[in-house]
Amino acid sequence: MTKYDIIAATGCPTGIAHTYMAQEALEQAAKKVGVNIKVETHGQIGVENEFTEEEIANAKIVIIAADKDVQAHRFVNKKIIDVSVGQGIKNADELIAQALRGEGIVKYPSDEPIKKIESTQTTSSGSSIGREIYKHLMNGVSHMLPFVVGGGVLIAVSFALFGIYSFDPNHATYNPFSAQLKEIGGLAMGLMTPILAAYIAQSIGNRPALVSGFVAGLMASNGGAGFLGGIIGGFFAGYLVVLLEKLFKKLPKTLDGLKAIFLYPLLGVLITGLFMSIIVSPMAEINQNLMVFLKGFQDSNPVLLGLVIGCMCAFDMGGPVNKAAYVTGTVLLAEGNTAFMAGVSAACIAPPLITTVAVLLFKDRFDANERNAGLVNFILGSTHITEGAIPFVAKDPLRAMPSMMLGSSIAAILTYLFGVQVPAPHGGFLVLPVVTHPLLWVIAIATGAIIGGVVLGATRKPLSK
Structure with a gap:
């Protein structure tokens, strides 16, 4: 059996691009210096290349390059470097070098989860409380996304094929199959907040916190508190279980099974439920006011909204700023607002297409690797994978x-001005059949991509021959 000097776990909130880009970057960096490495990926399809207990035991260093939960509790007493998945892509060489030099490393505590990691240079950005909160939130978002995608598309298909009132038995356009599609899609969408809350809690308190998180999410959903209530409930449930674990730490080891199956679920659900019963009503009012504000802003000032969304989505290519806009669009889908997501999607699709336009129009200003990457980015951009533009920005x-921020802003502004609605938070042009005004949406994105691509290419100097 191969022994690995370094093992690494990668994971991004959507589990589509960053996860595997970080894997490839770390593997290539290790190969350059002749180090054996195994990289475990936590993508949307699950855990791949999973570590065995023996591999974990034999590894000298563990690198965690993730913005979501990667089951770090497995690495008790191991030396760890913990960074964002973006750092795993951009600074893979330095991460491997740090691991070999023994820099930026802490030892995973044997009695509690990692709370804060003190490190140097590359890892310093990952040591803040804010990043820990971000990781927990993104773990919830990662598990929530498939429900929103599946449910949103099914509802959109129902409306697109049979009419917007075809689910109503009292309407002339009623169709039984349409009604069934809407019911199934609605059930999937309805699980969004409970799943979000449950996996935020699970990221904080591991499996014992899952049940309390589900209850918090259900109470938020049923009480009208929406995603904001679910987020607060998820964090409360997770940290409550962490507190309970500390309180019951001195109980005999023989009672560990009883704690997991009885005490944590009982007390967790009870206390979380009481907490949610207090906050649901005020959170429901805040949630409603937020929806009204965003809807009004969307209608009254689409240019400013598109500018903000475009800049946010292109700023860090799938990082925290990008995800703030993306998550807002995703949760608004569950509230029935499909217009906001249209601008977010356009702004996320544009950056890779900008690189495609640039390398096609200004071939003498990009090397062979960049030209190849730009052509591949046409596929990535068309399927809503923003991360393909990262190498160009880096x-x-x-x-x-x-250039990316300009192009994304133009795409988002035109999308809002055209009144496009997108019912799915991912898929890019694959969801065109269920997009309202699909041709106008393509025109909006293409306009942003062309202008951004021309600016990107024009500002580069020709390569010396």
Whole structure:
């Protein structure tokens, strides 16, 4: 059996691109210096290349490059470098070098989960409380997304094929199959908040916190508190279980089974339920006011909204700022607002397409690797994978980032002005059949991509021959 000097776990909130880009970057970096590495990925299809207990025991260093829960409790007493998944992509060489030098490393505590990691250079950005909160939130979002995608598309298909009132038995356009599609899609969408809360809690308090998180999410959903209530409930449930674990730590080891199956669920659900019963009503009012505000802003000032959304989505290509806009669009889908997501999707699709336009129009200003990457980015962008643009920004941020932000903003602004609605939070042009005004949406994105691509190419200097 191969022994690995370094093992690494990667994971991003959507589990589609960043996860595997970080895997490839770390593997290539390790190969350069002749180090054996195994990288476990936590993508949307589940855990791949999973570590065995023996591999964990034999590894000298563990690198965690993730923005979600990767079951770090397995690494008790191991030396760890913990960074964001973006750092795993951009600074893979330095991470491997740090691991070999023994820098930026802490030992995973044997009695509690990692709370804060003190490190140097590359890892320093990951040591803040804010990043820990972000990781817990993104773990919930990662598990929530498939429910929103599946449910949203089914509801949209129902409306697109049979009419917006075809689910209503009292309407002339009623169709039984349409009604069934809407019911199934509605059930999937209805699980969004409970799943979000449950997996935020699970990320904090591991499996014992899952049940309390589900209850918090259900109470938030049923009480009208929406995703905001679910987020607060999920964090409360997770940290409550962490507190209970500390309180019951001195109980005899023989009672561990009783704690997991009886005490944590009972007390967790009881206390979380009481807490939610207090906050649901005020959170429901806040949630409703937020929806009204965003809807009004969307109607009254689409140019400013598109500018903000475009800049956020292109700023860090799937990082925290991008995800703030994306998550807002996703949760608004569950509230029935499909217009906001249309602008977010357009802004996320544009950056990779900007690189495609740039390498096609300005071939003499990009090397062979960049030209190939730009062509591949047409596929990535068309399927809503923003991360394909990261290498261009990493290599030349002063030129690339403004170009991306400009193009994304134009795409989002035009999308809002055209009144496009997108019922799914992912899929790119694959969901065009269920998009309202699909041709106008393509025109909006293409306009942003062309303008951004021209600016990106024009600001680059021709390569010396």
